[in-house]
Amino acid sequence: MIVAVVLLVVMVVLVAVAFYSLKSGTSSTPSTSSTSPTPPSAAAVQPASDQKLDQSVSKVNSDFSNVDKEMSGIDSGLNDKSADLNY
């Protein structure tokens, strides 16, 4: 009885070791996707010159906002409505 239990335990251990070996062997197989880093998409990388152009456009848009602010200041001065100062 004791011998049978020991054999059973040994068999379970052997099966477990075999299963682990099989599994680790599969996962350690080099794959092209894991060993070689994915190159960044060509579309995601913008040429430096394009970035420069886009930055210029962005700055010009910002200039427009600043001119609009000054226009508000001009209008507030031209149409100054002083507070009611009647007695």
Next chain:
Amino acid sequence: MISRPILIIDMNAFQLRNLGLVVLVAVVLVFGATSSAWAMTATSSVENQQTRMTNLKTRANTEIDRRVASLSGIITKINANKRLTAAQKQGFVSGINAEIASLTSLKSKITNDTDVATLKSDVQSIVTSYRVYLLYIPQIHILAADDVIGTSSDRLASLAVDLNNRIQQARQAGKDVASLQASYNDLLSKVAAAKTAANTADVLVIPLQPSGYPGNKSQLVSARADVTAGLQDLKAALQDARSIMQGLKAFEKSTGATGSATPVGR
């Protein structure tokens, strides 16, 4: 026969005394009531006047504070302006500082005014005697707007150089760049027009003096129209630039293919 009239006279005299007493009491009562009402009215009038003076002082001080804050703000704009000479900046800043000092002094005087006539006169002077403010505010904002338009024009001109280089590269690569070239030419034209508009506004506004206000207000209005025109020119120039960029990207996408790319947005 003789005593009857005397009786009548005695009775009338008695009645007259009573009547006189009644009248006297009535007069006293009426006088007292009137005096009391007059006194109450006078007290109420004084209180109203005090309240109105206090309210007017509050409104006047608020108005002066608003003007001083605005004037202080435009000094910063003057110093940051890249198109004004040092002498022009000095002239504007000293004039504005003098206005701020006058307004600050007026505020103190208004606070200490005790009679209505003086207070009214001082408060009205915020509008009538301190028109410097009404000139400086639009004047300096116009100059600041011109400054931004000038900077933006230079930015777009620099962008145009880069875009033209790319257009020429595309031409050498065999692309049909006719529409891009047209956009480029329009871009240059609009940038030049924006610069002209800003310069025109500067020339109109810089010489204006507070002593000429409100007669010179029409020049402020005219300069404002120039600023608006300059801004519209810049927006059109930017649209040209975007159109060229989209056309060039279309060339890149169709690398290897021949033919022309029609820029989007044209």
